[in-house]
Amino acid sequence: MFFEQAIAHNLPNYTKESDSAYGETLAPLDYKDELKVKNEAIREFWEVNRLARGPQPIVASPMPRNYRTTSKRQVEMKPGDLRFNEYDSILEPEEHNAIYRLLFDKLITPAYKPLAYALNWLIIRGTYKYRIVIFNVKKLDASIVRKLKQISEVLQQSPYHVTAAHAYVDPTGSNYYLEAKRPTDTLNFKQLYGPRELSLDLGHFRLKYPVTGFSQINESQIHNLIKSASRLLGLEKGDHFLDLYCGYGLFSFALGEAAKSVLGVEWEGPSIDCAKASARFLKKNYKFIAGKIDETFVQMRLPRPIPGEPERILLDPPRKGTEPGVIRALAMRKPVRVLHIFCGTDEIPAALAEWERYGYRVKEVLPMDLFPGTPHLETLVALEKK
Numbered sequence: 001m002f003f004e005q006a007i008a009h010n011l012p013n014y015t016k017e018s019d020s021a022y023g024e025t026l027a028p029l030d031y032k033d034e035l036k037v038k039n040e041a042i043r044e045f046w047e048v049n050r051l052a053r054g055p056q057p058i059v060a061s062p063m064p065r066n067y068r069t070t071s072k073r074q075v076e077m078k079p080g081d082l083r084f085n086e087y088d089s090i091l092e093p094e095e096h097n098a099i100y101r102l103l104f105d106k107l108i109t110p111a112y113k114p115l116a117y118a119l120n121w122l123i124i125r126g127t128y129k130y131r132i133v134i135f136n137v138k139k140l141d142a143s144i145v146r147k148l149k150q151i152s153e154v155l156q157q158s159p160y161h162v163t164a165a166h167a168y169v170d171p172t173g174s175n176y177y178l179e180a181k182r183p184t185d186t187l188n189f190k191q192l193y194g195p196r197e198l199s200l201d202l203g204h205f206r207l208k209y210p211v212t213g214f215s216q217i218n219e220s221q222i223h224n225l226i227k228s229a230s231r232l233l234g235l236e237k238g239d240h241f242l243d244l245y246c247g248y249g250l251f252s253f254a255l256g257e258a259a260k261s262v263l264g265v266e267w268e269g270p271s272i273d274c275a276k277a278s279a280r281f282l283k284k285n286y287k288f289i290a291g292k293i294d295e296t297f298v299q300m301r302l303p304r305p306i307p308g309e310p311e312r313i314l315l316d317p318p319r320k321g322t323e324p325g326v327i328r329a330l331a332m333r334k335p336v337r338v339l340h341i342f343c344g345t346d347e348i349p350a351a352l353a354e355w356e357r358y359g360y361r362v363k364e365v366l367p368m369d370l371f372p373g374t375p376h377l378e379t380l381v382a383l384e385k386k
């Protein structure tokens with residue numbers, strides 16, 4: 001059974017995600033009702049798929065709507081007709097919608113026509129306090145740069161606290177809004193104004209991350225996510241902590257204090273560079289490696305576990321899950337505890353079956369609502385050696 005089928009069972013008149021606008025199928029519900037449906041659906045999913053240990057109640061999102069710190073609009077310009085192919089969403093902060101309206105009103109004027117034709121995506125990222133705009137363009141010549149600088153001034157003068165603007169060149173006009181094969185011999189990223197990195201304030205420290213790298217989109221849940229991950233991983237003095245798919249090191253820095261050593265791995269170079277810079281700035285002796293996590297990487301590139309010294313592993317892969325063989329290779333290291341974070345629910349049964357096969361049992365399952373308004377959950381599964 002797929003998780004969305006379980007949602008559909010528990011919600012009469014449900015329209016499947018693919019048939020509805022942008023997957024926001026639960027957004028019209030009252031959040032209390034949405035949580036009830038999701039709680040029933042995850043329990044049904046667990047039962048039907050015969051998974052071990054029932055899930056805990058879902059950790060609700062402090063902000064159930066207007067929570068997304070990343071949003072995007074695809075720009076379509078035809079003679080006499082400018083369109084943004086996604087509409088204002090109640091899952092996005094109001095400032096995002098206001099910024100898109102401001103940009104639309106400029107781009108529709110004759111002076112900005114060349115820029116409107118060159119645009120592929122408009123992207124807003126940031127936090128609830130400030131935001132940046134990325135112009136994903138198909139080409140970047142002198143006249144486009146001039147227009148981008150002019151429109152950047154409009155953003156700087158706006159009341160929406162837009163602290164930076166950048167241009168990102170994707171001549172393929174890709175449907176994926178940030179990640180495309182960048183042209184290697186032409187200018188691919190241009191700072192229009194403001195810093196090149198974003199930063200996230202975690203109370204007693206701040207982490208930087210690249211404007212093009214991954215970051216959690218529901219900032220209001222980050223505190224709960226860290227607290228839950230910390231409890232479920234249970235790092236103790238003397239533990240070696242392996243933070244896999246670490247991005248810019250969110251979990252390394254938030255949890256690493258308790259460990260004897262911290263090693264983070266991530267394939268996105270700029271994110272790893274930010275993690276290394278944060279380690280230097282925060283004076284932490286943490287190590288970060290850039291690499292593609294697959295079976296060979298785990299077997300050949302990770303340092304061997306030290307006999308008699310416990311290791312705890314957190315893995316937070318993308319929605320499509322780990323590469324084949326990764327779970328087996330990690331289990332061979334015999335970590336005392338694993339925290340596997342799933343941002344898609346449908347990958348859970350196969351992954352848990354693998355962990356079980358290689359000697360791990362489920363200790364606790366904690367679903368968190370990181371994506372209110374959509375039929376998705378983030379699920380933290382703590383596993384222990386049998």
Ligand SMILES: C[S@@+](CC[C@H](N)C(=O)[O-])C[C@H]1O[C@@H](n2cnc3c(N)ncnc32)[C@H](O)[C@@H]1O
Nearest residue numbers: 214245246247250266267268292293316317318
């Ligand atoms: C869900 S994000 C988690 C990032 C980080 N834990 C956080 O919370 O900010 C997954 C990360 O894995 C990275 N990634 C995806 N596939 C990878 C692979 N095979 N090897 C290494 N990193 C990968 C992505 O670039 C992304 O940063």
